[in-house]
Amino acid sequence: MARVDVRPARQPAGRRVASLLTASLAIGALAAVAAPAGQGGAPRPAAAVAAATDPAGEPVGGTPGEPSPTDPTPSAPPSTLPPPETSAPAPTPTEPPEATAAPSTGAPTTTAAPPPATSPTPGADRPAPGRLGVRVTTQDVRLTEAYWSARSTTTTLRVTVTNTGEVAARMRLAYALPPGVTDAGTAGCAPAGGGDHRCGAWETAPGARFSTLLRVRVDGAAWHRMPLNGTVRVSASAPGAPGSADDREGFAVLFPPGPPVPGIALRAGEVAFDIGGNASELDVRLGNTGRVDAAGRIEVVLPPGVSVPAPPAGCAAVSATRTRCDVGTVPSGEAATLRLAVAATAEAQRAAPLAGAVVGRLDPRGGRARQVQMSFRITAAAALETSVATPAPVGSQGLIAAAGPAAFGAGGSVRQAAVALIAVSGLLVALALGLAVASLRRRLAAPGDPAPPPVPSD
The missing domain is CATH 2.60.40.1170 (Mu homology domain, subdomain B)
Known part of the structure; x- marks a missing residue:
């Protein structure tokens, strides 16, 4: 009876290669699908609208808020002059005067006009917007001995504004006067009720700094209400930059000893x-x-x-x-x-x-x-801190966003997570291909199977 040589059939190496390729492609496909889904769940930080960084609470003397539709609109920013320690000219306002607004004076000049901001294309990759920053400092309203013999005293309050941000910004100035102190006709500013005054907006280049003098009148009976304090507030905003930067500083009305x-x-x-x-x-x-x-x-x-x-x-x-x-x-x-x-x-x-x-x-x-x-004057080092814009929290509530900066670094985002997953899947695909090539090389290098022995005849 003839013997039959029965050996287990060798599985082709192609099946193993196909399995590895299928698993790698599946991982890559999942990563590619996860990337758009994560991006759709969380808007890009550059497109977020940030809240203004106002300090909590209201300072003594009241803080002027944003103008309401019924507030008077000044025709121009207040008249400006160089800061005490520099002779650089001040910026130029970009808004033309309105015929129905408060009177204005000559426009301040600027050292360099910022390039016009362009609206980013939705979904297009672009660098993060520049940081906004603003700093305002004030001098005090100091009265002399002549105050005690006058019915009222007109003086000035010097305010210095600095663009501490990285982009050209539009500045808006407002101030609140305490009881017994009124505005004496500051050009470019208009009363808004309750001692508040608002001034026109103007453009400033990064690092630009200038001063303005606010004219105020102190009533002859205001000393009965001392201590008197006021507030100056400046807000900076820019097209394409999220949120705004705000800074405020108080000022004191200082009376000499008296009545004599x-x-x-x-x-x-x-x-x-x-x-x-x-x-x-x-x-x-x-x-x-x-x-x-x-x-x-x-x-x-x-x-x-x-x-x-x-x-x-x-x-x-x-x-x-x-x-x-x-x-x-x-x-x-x-x-x-x-x-x-x-x-x-x-x-x-x-x-x-x-x-x-x-x-x-x-x-x-x-x-x-x-x-x-x-x-007497009260100062604090905490009031010297510069205010900058802080974007509002954004991000998806999903798994990738929940990982946050701890998983992806200080600047982590959904896009970085997707890129990382795609890179890992690419490495897996490369590994699978490498294993497949190695397996094929071993098969080609192995010696051929020996011929089956002859079957003896009866």
């Missing part, structure tokens, strides 16, 4: 909070320039958010913002010195500079009491 009364002298130092916001000290000196001894009393009045947390011996809190101290008998020709620890909330420090007030009183034996009062 013979026989008494009063001086108060400045309060300055460091970057840590730690408590500072206020020094007050009450002098007796009369001929007889007198009992002395000092009263400190602070703006909201600023207080004396632990009054020393002889002092007591009359209210949340008022502390009264008895300094004892002040001999003729001498002075009493009072030192108080003063604290401030973070909101009050951001609103600085602010003003406080001290009231000095002397009660001589057998004579009339004498009293004067004055303002």
Whole structure:
């Protein structure tokens, strides 16, 4: 009987190669499908609309908000002049004056006109928009001794604005005046009610800096309301840049000691909070320039958010913002010195500079009491921080977006995740092809199968 050589049939190598290729292509297809889906679930950060970075709360004196449709529209930005330490010209406004708006003066000049911004094509790859930034600084309204003999005093408030961003931006300026202080006709600005004033918008190049003078009038009876504080606010925006950048700074209305009364002298130092916001000290000196001894009393009045947390011996809190101290008998020709620890909330420090007030009183034996009062300045290092635009949070709530920057780095995004998946699938495909080629080479290099033995005949 003939023997039959039965050996297991060898599976072709092509099947294994096909399996590897199929798995790799499936992974690549899933990655390609995941990329559009992830991008569709989360808008690109460049197209997001960011919220303005206003500090929390409102500073003393009120903060002007954005103009409403019923607010008056100024015809031009306020008249500008070079900053104190530079002679560079100020920017030129881009909006033409309106016939029905408030009066305006000559337009400021600019060093370089920014290129017109273009609207990006939806879905097209483009670099991230430049960062917005703005900084405003103010000087104080300082009154001289002449204030006490005038019915009102007209003076100026100097404001300096700097474009601290990376793009050309449109600046808008607004300011709030405290009670007893009114605008004296600042060109390019118009009242908006409640002490608020708004000025026209103008373009500024990155790094541009300029100053303007706001004309204000202080009423002859305003000293009864001290301390007086106001606020200046500047907003920067640019086409193609998300959100806006805002900065604000307070200003103090500082009164000299008075009304002038013979026989008494009063001086108060400045309060300055460091970057840590730690408590500072206020020094007050009450002098007796009369001929007889007198009992002395000092009263400190602070703006909201600023207080004396632990009054020393002889002092007591009359209210949340008022502390009264008895300094004892002040001999003729001498002075009493009072030192108080003063604290401030973070909101009050951001609103600085602010003003406080001290009231000095002397009660001589057998004579009339004498009293004067004055303002002092409150500053804080926290108010010097530059404000920039912060985009609003964007992204999908899916798995890739949930991984966030920890998975994809500080600038991680859905697009980067998709690229990473596609790259991994490409490596798998290359590996599969390499294995297939190696398998084929081994098969071709192997010796041929030996011929089957002859079958013996019967």
